[in-house]
Amino acid sequence: MTGGARGIGAAIAARLGREGARVVVFDIDGKAGEERVEMLRAEGVDALFVQGDVAREADVVRCVNAAVEAFGRLDVLVNNAGIGFSGRPIFEQMLEEWERVIAVNLTGPYLFAKHAAKVMAERGGGVIVNIASTRVLQSEPNTEPYSASKGGLLALTHALAVSLAPYRIRVVAVSPGWIDTSEWQLPPRKPQLTHLDHEQHPAGRVGRPEDVAALVAFLASDEAGFITGVNFVIDGGMTVKMLYLDEAVIESAVATFTGDSELAGLLRRALASGDPGRVKEALRRALGT
Numbered sequence: 001m002t003g004g005a006r007g008i009g010a011a012i013a014a015r016l017g018r019e020g021a022r023v024v025v026f027d028i029d030g031k032a033g034e035e036r037v038e039m040l041r042a043e044g045v046d047a048l049f050v051q052g053d054v055a056r057e058a059d060v061v062r063c064v065n066a067a068v069e070a071f072g073r074l075d076v077l078v079n080n081a082g083i084g085f086s087g088r089p090i091f092e093q094m095l096e097e098w099e100r101v102i103a104v105n106l107t108g109p110y111l112f113a114k115h116a117a118k119v120m121a122e123r124g125g126g127v128i129v130n131i132a133s134t135r136v137l138q139s140e141p142n143t144e145p146y147s148a149s150k151g152g153l154l155a156l157t158h159a160l161a162v163s164l165a166p167y168r169i170r171v172v173a174v175s176p177g178w179i180d181t182s183e184w185q186l187p188p189r190k191p192q193l194t195h196l197d198h199e200q201h202p203a204g205r206v207g208r209p210e211d212v213a214a215l216v217a218f219l220a221s222d223e224a225g226f227i228t229g230v231n232f233v234i235d236g237g238m239t240v241k242m243l244y245l246d247e248a249v250i251e252s253a254v255a256t257f258t259g260d261s262e263l264a265g266l267l268r269r270a271l272a273s274g275d276p277g278r279v280k281e282a283l284r285r286a287l288g289t
């Protein structure tokens with residue numbers, strides 16, 4: 001479980017552990033990793049922490065060896081460790097930052113897959129789950145390194161699925177949308193979400209690490225034995241939602257910010273009418289002018 005100290009990775013580690021897996025948490029943050037493993041052990045999970053950087057091959061090899069030494073086998077690899085990007089505009093982006101994002105989000109999963117699959121192959125099979133992102137399908141401005149790294153991870157997934165099929169190793173990708181990880185940070189935090197954050201999702205809420213963990217648990221199980229090489233989007237419907245003006249969200253936003261639900265309805269109906277005069281009048285009222 002790479003990046004298992006906190007966030008989505010910690011939730012996946014806890015879920016797989018509850019289902020009986022012995023878990024190796026690998027993370028660059030030694031303190032957080034030790035703390036997470038203590039928490040897993042307190043829940044009765046047989047867990048081990050290995051500190052390291054997914055982008056360093058020596059660390060990856062050390063982790064795979066530690067897993068085999070401690071537990072005698074390796075059945076599931078979850079490539080979850082990932083980093084975001086500063087969001088610098090394209091003309092100001094630094095090569096060093098591009099290289100680090102690609103190293104952690106793409107080279108790391110490649111190295112882990114290569115070394116873990118060798119052990120899996122010797123023992124008759126296994127499963128590799130790569131945590132990508134809905135950014136493989138859509139972008140906000142100024143996210144080139146992150147989106148490209150996750151797009152590469154998707155291609156790596158199908159390449160590995162084909163190469164490793166003869167060894168009975170399945171390889172799948174999971175692409176989460178907006179997942180609020182606050183409750184899985186160290187220390188845990190309270191989610192700071194508004195109802196607008198939830199409402200813009202067709203599923204009616206922002207995702208939780210537990211949602212991703214449940215999907216990973218299924219994909220890692222024998223029940224998913226006919227699934228390999230593909231990507232699963234888990235985003236509460238955000239990727240398939242057409243981006244027209246969402247009147248319901250606008251109404252809700254106006255009600256939230258003005259505290260006036262009657263005015264919110266007025267503005268929504270004005271927008272729906274397409275009549276600029278009515279929209280202007282509603283806005284005038286909203287601004288109190």
Ligand SMILES: NC(=O)c1ccc[n+]([C@@H]2O[C@H](COP(=O)([O-])OP(=O)(O)OC[C@H]3O[C@@H](n4cnc5c(N)ncnc54)[C@H](O)[C@@H]3O)[C@@H](O)[C@H]2O)c1
Pocket residue numbers: 002003004005006007008009026027028029032052053054055080081082083104131132133134175176177178179180181
């Ligand atoms: N949270 C979201 O909304 C979301 C959405 C889509 C995809 N994802 C992906 O899910 C994965 C987990 O995201 P999260 O939100 O839980 O992140 P997070 O920052 O909460 O946790 C990431 C963990 O990975 C570890 N890590 C970072 N770099 C590492 C490295 N080089 N080597 C080893 N460990 C390293 C961190 O120390 C941390 O414990 C990432 O790959 C991320 O891109 C997250």
